[in-house]
Structures are given as structure tokens and as C-alpha cells.
Amino acid sequence: MNNNELSKHAVLSLWIKENIADNTFKIGDKIPSENELASRFMISRQTVRQAIGTLVAEGILIREHGRGTYVNFPGKKEPADKTKRIGVITTYLDDYVFPSIIHGIEEVLTDGGYTMSLGITHNKPSDEENCLIQMMQSGVDAFIVEGTKSALPNFNKRLYEQIKEKNIPTVFINGYYTGYNDSYIILDDVKAGEMVADVLIQNGHKYIGGFYKSDDFQGIRRYEGLLKALKKNNLTINDTSIIWYTTEDYKYYFEGTMDHIILNRLSEVTSVVCYNDLVAASLIRLLKRNGKNVPEDISVVSFDDSFLSKQMVFNLTSIVYPAKKVGKKAAQIILQQLNVSKKPEHVVFEPILKIRDSVKKL
Amino acid sequence: MNNNELSKHAVLSLWIKENIADNTFKIGDKIPSENELASRFMISRQTVRQAIGTLVAEGILIREHGRGTYVNFPGKKEPADKTKRIGVITTYLDDYVFPSIIHGIEEVLTDGGYTMSLGITHNKPSDEENCLIQMMQSGVDAFIVEGTKSALPNFNKRLYEQIKEKNIPTVFINGYYTGYNDSYIILDDVKAGEMVADVLIQNGHKYIGGFYKSDDFQGIRRYEGLLKALKKNNLTINDTSIIWYTTEDYKYYFEGTMDHIILNRLSEVTSVVCYNDLVAASLIRLLKRNGKNVPEDISVVSFDDSFLSKQMVFNLTSIVYPAKKVGKKAAQIILQQLNVSKKPEHVVFEPILKIRDSVKKL
Incomplete structure (x- = not known):
């Protein structure tokens, strides 16, 4: 390796460092491949590898086998200075x-x-x-x-x-x-889901709907609890009446334009398990504006036992969230x-x- | 145990068998607990246990530790007669x-x-x-x-x-x-998801939406592929434009009443990954009736490479499903x-x- 190559290697290191400094390459970003850097800087792949090797040794970059090289978090392996x-x-x-x-x-x-x-x-x-x-x-x-x-x-x-x-x-x-x-x-969200469903079943409800969140761990678990309660009591699941929402579509469900869809989907059930008190409150309002009252026309159970569950004309059966x-x-x-x-x-x-x-x- | 108890035990066995025969207790159903049967038939729990034990030995019932006793599938442990x-x-x-x-x-x-x-x-x-x-x-x-x-x-x-x-x-x-x-x-649905997203990214798309199925394995995997492609290219995920549907709400998404919601959610993206050709076809129709054309106004990629992907005015980029x-x-x-x-x-x-x-x- 001659001097010329050496300086090229230094230039590449500097270029990468500057790109990190001005946030062109952000933490966790993948830097361009060796081939790409080699052709861009018109240097050999070996020189590229040397430049990257130095930055990896300095902890600025991190190599992930088979995936590429990434901008590392600043700091040593284990930070010496605790920030408290x-x-x-x-x-x-x-x-x-x-x-x-x-x-x-x-x-x-x-x-x-x-x-x-x-x-x-x-x-x-x-x-x-x-x-x-x-x-x-x-x-x-x-x-x-x-x-x-x-x-x-x-x-x-x-x-x-x-x-x-x-x-x-x-x-x-x-x-x-x-x-x-x-x-x-x-x-224990599975058990919590089972407990609220048990309340419904013990009160004679056989057709149970649900309003669950599909993108969060707790939604899937609370639904699993419903399945357990139904199975245990030889009841079946009413797929049509299980409504799954995500973070992003929640607001659309209750804005009014989807009322007919929700009423249609819940038309076969006598009760609904709601993902949390917020959903329960929104659903109860939706039912109300369509002439259906809780619990006379449809029963509702929920999770969180928040202040929401205690501010209605009736009070909501719910699971305490500690x-x-x-x-x-x-x-x-x-x-x-x-x-x-x-x-x-x-x-x-x-x-x-x-x-x-x-x-x-x- | 006297004769009277013996006949009671036989009565209970018969009662259970008859309930299975007339489908009151279906395969996989849980039968009432020992306590419940004991009090219903006014016999000792030991007698109940004996009756159930006989039926378990005959393969009619099956005990599951800590969960209860269930109606078993008919037939021996391993069926001798193959049905072909x-x-x-x-x-x-x-x-x-x-x-x-x-x-x-x-x-x-x-x-x-x-x-x-x-x-x-x-x-x-x-x-x-x-x-x-x-x-x-x-x-x-x-x-x-x-x-x-x-x-x-x-x-x-x-x-x-x-x-x-x-x-x-x-x-x-x-x-x-x-x-x-x-x-x-x-x-390999993750890879498939990554491949269609790669096509979009290689064509300059940075804002990518999605229409995925949340209740099926393949939907989650195809979404995971999108995440991989985005990460690899230092792009981010546009949560608002990722629409998740389930088996039961699919029809509502495309009936017309939700057009404004879908258009609103896709308003920030230049392209959409669809769960399959069926969704792609429905989405393209929805866009069309709202004055948006594919690919001029928005790009679409999909999975399955079905006949649907080849019957439009343009043809759909899709993954072959073998x-x-x-x-x-x-x-x-x-x-x-x-x-x-x-x-x-x-x-x-x-x-x-x-x-x-x-x-x-x-």
C-alpha cells in the first residue's frame, strides 16, 4: 500500500465521520456497501475494508454478519460514566x-x-x-x-x-x-380475558362479541382468554362479532360513518367484551345514539377499571389494572x-x- | 359398595353415553364436573369417578389433567383400519x-x-x-x-x-x-414481502403504505418483509398508511362507505403493498372510482400472481404463489x-x- 492509498483510506474515514456528524448517516443506519464505497471513491475494496475496520475498532461503526455495517450508538461497550x-x-x-x-x-x-x-x-x-x-x-x-x-x-x-x-x-x-x-x-391478560367472559357466561350469555386491539400484545392475550372461557363452557366463537382494530383505525370506528357496520357485526350477540374502558365508553356512546342501551339491550364488560368505568349512568364491570x-x-x-x-x-x-x-x- | 350404588354407577355411564349419542355432549366437549354429577345423581363422588373411569378406559371420554374430562374422538389410540x-x-x-x-x-x-x-x-x-x-x-x-x-x-x-x-x-x-x-x-412470506417492497424502493418510493391481513400468518409475515426492506434502506414505516383488515371486515372496506377513510389513510404515500391480488383489485377499483389511477397516481404491488393480476388495463407486479x-x-x-x-x-x-x-x- 503506497502513501496515496493511505491518504485515500483516511479520506474515506473522515467522509463517514462527517456524514455521521451532520446526521446524514443516523444511528442504526446502514452505511453503503464496500463495493459501493470502493467505486464511489475509486479505491480498492481492501482500502475500504481498512477504513471501516478502523471505525469499527473505534466503536463508531458496527458490523453485523451477513447484513452490513451500521452506525453504532456513541459510547464504549459499557459506558463508564453513569448518568443516573x-x-x-x-x-x-x-x-x-x-x-x-x-x-x-x-x-x-x-x-x-x-x-x-x-x-x-x-x-x-x-x-x-x-x-x-x-x-x-x-x-x-x-x-x-x-x-x-x-x-x-x-x-x-x-x-x-x-x-x-x-x-x-x-x-x-x-x-x-x-x-x-x-x-x-x-x-395476566389471558386470565383477565377469561374472567370477564366468565361473568358474561355465568349470566346466561352464549353469544359474545368482542372489540379487540390487534397490534398490541394485550389485545391478542385478552382475546385468548375469551377463547378459553368459551371452550371451557362448550360455547363457540362468533367470528363476525369479533371486531379487531389497530392504533390507526380506532378513530374511524367511532366517528359515526361506521355505525351501521358495527351494529351489523354485533347484531347476533347479547354481549361484548371491550379491549379497554376507552373502547367500552366509545362503543356505549355509539350504541346509545343508535337507540340501544347497556345493559338492557346489550351487556358490556371491559378492562382497566378506570374512572371511565364509573362515570356512566350504570357502572362498568371491568378488570383492575394496577x-x-x-x-x-x-x-x-x-x-x-x-x-x-x-x-x-x-x-x-x-x-x-x-x-x-x-x-x-x- | 352395595348393589344400589353399583346400579347407580351403571345409570350414570348410560346417561353419559346417551348424551354423547344424541350429540348433547359433542366431541371435544367438557362433561360436567365430578361434584356436579355427584349432586345431580345423588351419588358419591367415588361412584362418579368409577363411572367416568370406565368410560375413559373404553376411550369414550378423555381426562385432561387439571382441566376436566372431555368427550373423546371415537376409535382406539391408533386406528387399526386405515380408511385410505x-x-x-x-x-x-x-x-x-x-x-x-x-x-x-x-x-x-x-x-x-x-x-x-x-x-x-x-x-x-x-x-x-x-x-x-x-x-x-x-x-x-x-x-x-x-x-x-x-x-x-x-x-x-x-x-x-x-x-x-x-x-x-x-x-x-x-x-x-x-x-x-x-x-x-x-x-417464504417475509422474503416475498421484502421483494415487493424492494421493487417500490428501487423505483424511488419512500412513502409506502400497506393493506395487510392481521388474522393470518401470511399477513404478519408479509408485513415483516416490508419492515426489513424499509430498515435496509434507512426508510421509516408510515403507520397511518398501514391498514390491517380481518376476514370479517374485509367486505366493509370496499363496499364504498369507507372510501373516504381509506383515501385519507393513503394520502401520504406514493405506493401500497397489498396482501394479495384480490385486495389489490378491490383497492384499484376503489381508487379508480375516486379518480386515482394506478400507477400514474399511486403504485401498487401484490402477492399471488393470479389471473387477477393480468386482467387490468395495466398488469400488476406480484409474487408468484406456487x-x-x-x-x-x-x-x-x-x-x-x-x-x-x-x-x-x-x-x-x-x-x-x-x-x-x-x-x-x-
């Missing part, structure tokens, strides 16, 4: 459940001398990606994450793998991405993982049923 | 893909001296249940099944377990229920499992891309 800051990423904040989770987390972290960086994803994987990158850049010691679209393949898989490689602990709440072995805290407990437990696990042991912990809360008067005895 | 009949259960038949699958199966089975029992589920787990029960009652040597709602928890789990216990081989096509180790034949091959392979595996080895086989077909003219170069 925990990244907390949740899907929503304005909802009724989340403020309590955050309060629970905050209480325990403050006691432990930690502060909290908060990110909201609106259940969008691309927002989750931004949160993860920004928090890694500004520096956090650990993550508490409510994953986005946890029932779907994970858009941010590689980022979570990189975080793991850096030995930064993560606790998932309300669900977890399958195929990982991270800590998580969940409600939001503050979940938050506290998540923070406790994180502190333990930072200070004591890295062993993943899996916590499953038992559901508690609140029977009120949204179910009619048939 | 294979149960084939598919979700649809009128669709463009299925006739070819069935032809492929039929060809191989006939050559092997087997006949076929055909059941159609319309992607309803309760219909799948009926098919499985009826075929087990009439007797089949093996099953080829396209599972219903394969992305959701399996409603017929216990039936499949009972079939397995009887050493009746099952091959799943197009997907499989997770958590089993049965034979399956699938298309339907007949899938059918033949399924039948070959079944014959092999019946005659040679019970080892589960997992076959993954490579996708083949047909580039036509539904994608505009940007």
Missing part, C-alpha cells in the same frame, strides 16, 4: 392508565436517586426508534419501555440488540417483544438490575375483577 | 389460489391410491372445529390443513392435540400454529408420513417476483 438517568418510553400519556404508571416509576426512581427521561411513541415504531436513539445519545443507564405494536414483528429489533450488547438493562411493561429474554411486567404498582415494580427491577443482578425478571400480576352493573342476567 | 382417506381442510375454495392447491393434492393422492375428504372453513375456527370432528368421526388417515386465523391464538388447540395423540399426521399449508411441531409448507406445487408437496409429505417416517417436515418455498407495470418510476 433512566429512559422511560410509553405509548401514550394522555390516556387514563399512563399517568399512574409514570407516577409509580417516578416515586421509586426518585427514592433511588435517579431521574427520568420520558418519551412518548403514540404506538408508532418510528417514534420509538427516535426515542431510543435520542436517549442513547444523551445517555441513560437503563430503559423502561412499553413497546409499540407489540403484537407485530419488531421494527426496532436491531436497536434493542445494540442496547443489550452495551449491557444497558431494559424492562418491558404491559407486553414484550417475542424472541427476547428481557425483563417484563405484565398483567397501573401504579406496575410502574413501581418496573422501577424496582431496573434499580436492582443496575445495582445487584442482571438476571431478567418476569413479573405477572394477577387480575382483579370488579363486578358492577353493565351485565344483564339473561 | 385424507382430510383436506382449507379456508376458502372460491378464491383463485385454492383450486390449484386442491388439484395438486388430488393428483398425488390419487396416484398413491388415496381419496380426499374436503372441508371449507371460511377462515372460521368454529367451522374448522366442525370439519375436524366430522372427519375424525367418519375416519381419515391424515390431515392437510390450512389453519384458520393462523396469526391468532388457536381455538382448536385441544382437538389438534388429540389428533396428535392418535398418531394421525397433519401437514399445515400456508402457515402454522405457533407452538406445535407439525409438518408445514409455506412460502399453488399447485404446494398442494403436491403437501400430499407427498402426508404419503411419506403414512408409509415411511413420522418425522415432521418443514418446507419453505422461495418467492418468485413478476415485475409488470403497476409501479411508477419516481
Whole structure:
């Protein structure tokens, strides 16, 4: 290798570094292939490999076997300087459940001398990606994450793998991405789903519909509970009356133009299991404006036991979601993982049923 | 135990048998608990246990630890008399893909001296249940099944377990229920999803929407392929423009009343990946009646490469679905499992891309 080649190698390294500095190549981005760089800079592939090798050694790039070379998170394998800051990423904040989770987390972290960086994803994987990158850049010691679209393949898989490689602990709440072995805290959603369905069945309901969320872990699990309850009682599933919605189409279901579709789909059932109190409240309003009353005309059960379940003319039978407990437990696990042991912990809360008067005895 | 108790035990056995005979207790149904039977017949639990024990020994009932006692499939552990009949259960038949699958199966089975029992589920787990029960009652040597709602928890789990216990081989096509180790034949749907997205990206599309099926294995996988293609090219996912539909709401999406919703959700993208040619054709009609043309205004790619993809004014870029091959392979595996080895086989077909003219170069 002559001097000329040496300087070319330096130029390429500099070019990559500058592209990272001005965010042309963002964290987690794939850089162009060796062939592409070789032809663009009119240098040999070996020279390209040398430049990349140096940047990998410096921890600026990261090679992933068979997939390519990516911009790495800044910092060493294991950051020496602890920031005493925990990244907390949740899907929503304005909802009724989340403020309590955050309060629970905050209480325990403050006691432990930690502060909290908060990110909201609106259940969008691309927002989750931004949160993860920004928090890694500004520096956090650990993550508490409510994953986005946890029932779907994970858009941010590689980022979570990189975080793991850096030995930064993560606790998932309300669900977890399958195929990982991270800590998580969940409600026993299958059992919760079974419990609300049992209430309906015990009251003589044989035709049960549902309004479930298909992109979140909890939606699939709560539906699984319905299946269990039906099977146990030798009842069958009414597919037409099981309505699945996603984060993005929720608003359309209740804006009015789809009333005829929903009424049509629920026309065969005497009761409906709703994914949460928010859906239940929206559905009850929809039924009301179409002349149907709960529980006289149709029974409704739900999850979360929020203030919504107690502000109607009747009160909603619902499953208690121990939001503050979940938050506290998540923070406790994180502190333990930072200070004591890295062993993943899996916590499953038992559901508690609140029977009120949204179910009619048939 | 006195004579009186003995006759009571016989009465209970008879009562259960008669209830099974007249279909009050159907195959797979749970019979009442020991306590319930004891109090109903005013006999001791021990007598109940004896009656049930006899019926379990006769293979009429089956005990499942911790869950209860169920009506068993008729027949011994392993049926001695082979029927030379294979149960084939598919979700649809009128669709463009299925006739070819069935032809492929039929060809191989006939050559092997087997006949076929055909059941159609319309992607309803309760219909799948009926098919499985009826075929087990009439007797089949093996099953080829396209599972219903394969992305959701399996409603017929216990039936499949009972079939397995009887050493009746099952091959799943197009997907499989997770958590089993049965034979399956699938298309590499992740790769297929990546390939169609690659076509869009190579043509300059950065904002890509989707119309995916959320209750089937293939829908989730094809979406995963989109994620991979986007990641690889440092592009992001447009959640608002990813529309998820289920078996039951498909018809509502294209009846007209939801046009404004779909147009609104796709307003930010220059292209859409459709779950299959049927969805693509429906979407293209919807766009057309709202003054939007493919590919001038919006590009569309799809899966199945059916006759639908070749009957428009333009022709649709789509992935070949090797339907007949899938059918033949399924039948070959079944014959092999019946005659040679019970080892589960997992076959993954490579996708083949047909580039036509539904994608505009940007």
C-alpha cells in the first residue's frame, strides 16, 4: 500500500465521520456497501475494508454478519460514566392508565436517586426508534419501555440488540417483544380475558362479541382468554362479532360513518367484551345514539377499571389494572438490575375483577 | 359398595353415553364436573369417578389433567383400519389460489391410491372445529390443513392435540400454529414481502403504505418483509398508511362507505403493498372510482400472481404463489408420513417476483 492509498483510506474515514456528524448517516443506519464505497471513491475494496475496520475498532461503526455495517450508538461497550438517568418510553400519556404508571416509576426512581427521561411513541415504531436513539445519545443507564405494536414483528429489533450488547438493562411493561429474554411486567391478560367472559357466561350469555386491539400484545392475550372461557363452557366463537382494530383505525370506528357496520357485526350477540374502558365508553356512546342501551339491550364488560368505568349512568364491570404498582415494580427491577443482578425478571400480576352493573342476567 | 350404588354407577355411564349419542355432549366437549354429577345423581363422588373411569378406559371420554374430562374422538389410540382417506381442510375454495392447491393434492393422492375428504372453513375456527370432528368421526388417515386465523391464538388447540395423540399426521399449508411441531409448507412470506417492497424502493418510493391481513400468518409475515426492506434502506414505516383488515371486515372496506377513510389513510404515500391480488383489485377499483389511477397516481404491488393480476388495463407486479406445487408437496409429505417416517417436515418455498407495470418510476 503506497502513501496515496493511505491518504485515500483516511479520506474515506473522515467522509463517514462527517456524514455521521451532520446526521446524514443516523444511528442504526446502514452505511453503503464496500463495493459501493470502493467505486464511489475509486479505491480498492481492501482500502475500504481498512477504513471501516478502523471505525469499527473505534466503536463508531458496527458490523453485523451477513447484513452490513451500521452506525453504532456513541459510547464504549459499557459506558463508564453513569448518568443516573433512566429512559422511560410509553405509548401514550394522555390516556387514563399512563399517568399512574409514570407516577409509580417516578416515586421509586426518585427514592433511588435517579431521574427520568420520558418519551412518548403514540404506538408508532418510528417514534420509538427516535426515542431510543435520542436517549442513547444523551445517555441513560437503563430503559423502561412499553413497546409499540407489540403484537407485530419488531421494527426496532436491531436497536434493542445494540442496547443489550452495551449491557444497558431494559424492562418491558404491559407486553414484550417475542424472541427476547428481557425483563417484563405484565398483567395476566389471558386470565383477565377469561374472567370477564366468565361473568358474561355465568349470566346466561352464549353469544359474545368482542372489540379487540390487534397490534398490541394485550389485545391478542385478552382475546385468548375469551377463547378459553368459551371452550371451557362448550360455547363457540362468533367470528363476525369479533371486531379487531389497530392504533390507526380506532378513530374511524367511532366517528359515526361506521355505525351501521358495527351494529351489523354485533347484531347476533347479547354481549361484548371491550379491549379497554376507552373502547367500552366509545362503543356505549355509539350504541346509545343508535337507540340501544347497556345493559338492557346489550351487556358490556371491559378492562382497566378506570374512572371511565364509573362515570356512566350504570357502572362498568371491568378488570383492575394496577397501573401504579406496575410502574413501581418496573422501577424496582431496573434499580436492582443496575445495582445487584442482571438476571431478567418476569413479573405477572394477577387480575382483579370488579363486578358492577353493565351485565344483564339473561 | 352395595348393589344400589353399583346400579347407580351403571345409570350414570348410560346417561353419559346417551348424551354423547344424541350429540348433547359433542366431541371435544367438557362433561360436567365430578361434584356436579355427584349432586345431580345423588351419588358419591367415588361412584362418579368409577363411572367416568370406565368410560375413559373404553376411550369414550378423555381426562385432561387439571382441566376436566372431555368427550373423546371415537376409535382406539391408533386406528387399526386405515380408511385410505385424507382430510383436506382449507379456508376458502372460491378464491383463485385454492383450486390449484386442491388439484395438486388430488393428483398425488390419487396416484398413491388415496381419496380426499374436503372441508371449507371460511377462515372460521368454529367451522374448522366442525370439519375436524366430522372427519375424525367418519375416519381419515391424515390431515392437510390450512389453519384458520393462523396469526391468532388457536381455538382448536385441544382437538389438534388429540389428533396428535392418535398418531394421525397433519401437514399445515400456508402457515402454522405457533407452538406445535407439525409438518408445514409455506412460502417464504417475509422474503416475498421484502421483494415487493424492494421493487417500490428501487423505483424511488419512500412513502409506502400497506393493506395487510392481521388474522393470518401470511399477513404478519408479509408485513415483516416490508419492515426489513424499509430498515435496509434507512426508510421509516408510515403507520397511518398501514391498514390491517380481518376476514370479517374485509367486505366493509370496499363496499364504498369507507372510501373516504381509506383515501385519507393513503394520502401520504406514493405506493401500497397489498396482501394479495384480490385486495389489490378491490383497492384499484376503489381508487379508480375516486379518480386515482394506478400507477400514474399511486403504485401498487401484490402477492399471488393470479389471473387477477393480468386482467387490468395495466398488469400488476406480484409474487408468484406456487399453488399447485404446494398442494403436491403437501400430499407427498402426508404419503411419506403414512408409509415411511413420522418425522415432521418443514418446507419453505422461495418467492418468485413478476415485475409488470403497476409501479411508477419516481
